[in-house]
Amino acid sequence: MRELAELLLDGRLLTAPESIEAYRRDFVPDPSAGMPCAVALCASAADVQASLRWATRHRVPVVTRGAGTGLSGGATAVDGCLVVSTAGMTDIRVDPDARVATCGAGALNASVKAAAARHGLFYPPDPGSFEISTIGGNIATNAGGLCCVKYGVTAAYVLGIEVVLADGTLLELGGRTVKNVAGLPLLPLFVGSEGTLGVITRAHLRLLPAPPPASTVVAVFPTMSRAGEAVVAIGRTVVTSMLELLDNRTINNVEDMRPSGLDRDAAALLLAQTDAAGSGRLEDAATIGRLCRDSGATELYSTDDLAEGDLFVDIRRSTGPAVERRGSLLPEDVGVPVDRLPQLLARIEEIAAELGVEIPVVAHAGDGNAHPTIVYDSDSEDRARVAFDRILRTAVDLGGTITGEHGVGRAKRPALESQIGSGALRISRLIKAALDPEGILNPGVLL
Structure with a gap:
């Protein structure tokens, strides 16, 4: 530790347990998170170089950390590791x-x-x-x-x-x-x-x-499958700049946190935006509305007012904090070909019913990326983990992915081979070994 401290500027190496506690986990609490030996607060590439050379010399595992907002355990510490924080490089x-x-x-x-x-x-x-x-x-x-x-x-x-x-x-x-x-x-x-x-x-x-201001279309559907059908139809016809889907549980979670007048009985809410240039924006908005009606939307709202559109985007962005109030969470991040999104959504509903667990769903529907979040307590934790695995398997069976944007991290590592195959996994590990022969970088993550 003295050797490493001399390589960094004063105060950039944390070793006190109370100081490093905040660096043990990412955004999803993990009770198995280890205790780092130290945290290096790096302010430059030279700091990172010094830290990694030290770690390689002493065979110390390294966990890299930015802001700790990850949702798959990618920044979860392991016992005895050095956490390398890059949060200070803000220029x-x-x-x-x-x-x-x-x-x-x-x-x-x-x-x-x-x-x-x-x-x-x-x-x-x-x-x-x-x-x-x-x-x-x-x-x-x-x-x-x-x-x-x-x-x-x-x-x-x-x-x-x-x-x-x-x-x-x-x-x-x-x-x-x-x-x-x-x-x-x-x-x-x-x-x-x-x-x-x-x-x-x-x-x-x-x-x-910078794109022009967007027009916003909001549609309410009686079933998730109807909303999924609308997503497929819109994607075939219009280039949207946003196409988001909220299920009934998510709508109610948002209303509980910040009442916004959403229909609590709606099975699904679809939020679409188009930022096409000129009159194309209005034409696209009209087309989106028609396709939603054709797919069975029961309510439709359209606006060209930027502030009103931003209000709906804020509602969408609040879905994360809203579900966090429900209890312990297992967040998912699966993706499927867009035409199979209705099948994915139907299967998630079945899994929730079969296992008796609550699974609110919000989705970047336009690109087939769904975020089911499994809510659990001490009595339902085992069933929640079964649901987590079944949703990953469902995504792969539908020709999709176990992660669209959150990463594999530690949470989804056991499922990686089922998607990419043993051959691709072997090649990936060979590349890892060539660049990190001692295996010190983020052990247990991804590969």
Whole structure:
């Protein structure tokens, strides 16, 4: 510890148990979380290099941490590990002419958005935690969000990264250009690698011109399957900038937390937005409304008022805090081909009924990414974990994925092979061994 403390500036190494307690878990409490030997508060790539060289010399496992907002156990500590925190690397620089933001791994997603907006530009990825999650964590999990249906996930905006390997080697991958095919495509290896291959310290992010204000359409459905059918029909016809789905349990959770006049009896609420240019926005909104009616919507509301639209988006964003009030949670993040979303939603309802557990569902419906959240107490915890596994299996059986944007972490690691197969898992572990031969980076996560 004295050796490591000398490598970092004064006060950047935490060793007191009361100081490191807050660094043991990510957003989902894990009773099995270990106790780190220390926390390195890194303010630069040089700090990360020094920390990883020390860890490699002494065979100390390393858990990388941004803001700790992850939902799959990716930042859960193991006993005796060194937690490497990148939250202090918060600098942001925007080049408006090149439309590139260069930032430290600890910069908040919301801060990057605000810095881009000051130049009339737009950073699209918007995970539910965008106000409190870091760019490094977003890249490590290839985070998504509400607008991915049109604008894509984080990987589409990462032009380059600076990353430190387990032995302290600093790599600069990609750059500030949109096109770059020099050498093997190493950059994509690290996007979504959940801290198992290296520690991301800096990123170059692609920015877009700010989109026009969006029109909003809200539809109420008597069944989840009807809402799912509407999602499929809309996706065939309109390029939406947002297409979100809330089930009845979620609607009531939101109403309990912040009464907003939502129909508590509705089986499903569909929130759609379109930011098409000019009159195309109004035409798209009208088409969305017609398709919802054709799919059996019982109520329909449409607005071009930005403030009213933002109110509905705020309701959607409040679904997370609303379900957190219900008790202990097992959050899911499964995805299926969009045409199979109705089947996924029906099967989740069946699993909830079969096991007698509460499973509110909210979904980035436009891209088939559903977030069932299993609520449990001490009496239902075993059944909740069975439900968790069954939902993962259902997603794979429908040709989908066990994680659309949260990452595999520790929570879904046992199910990974069922999706990618033993061959892909073996190759992935060979790559991991080449970059991290001692296996110190995020042991137990992903691979």
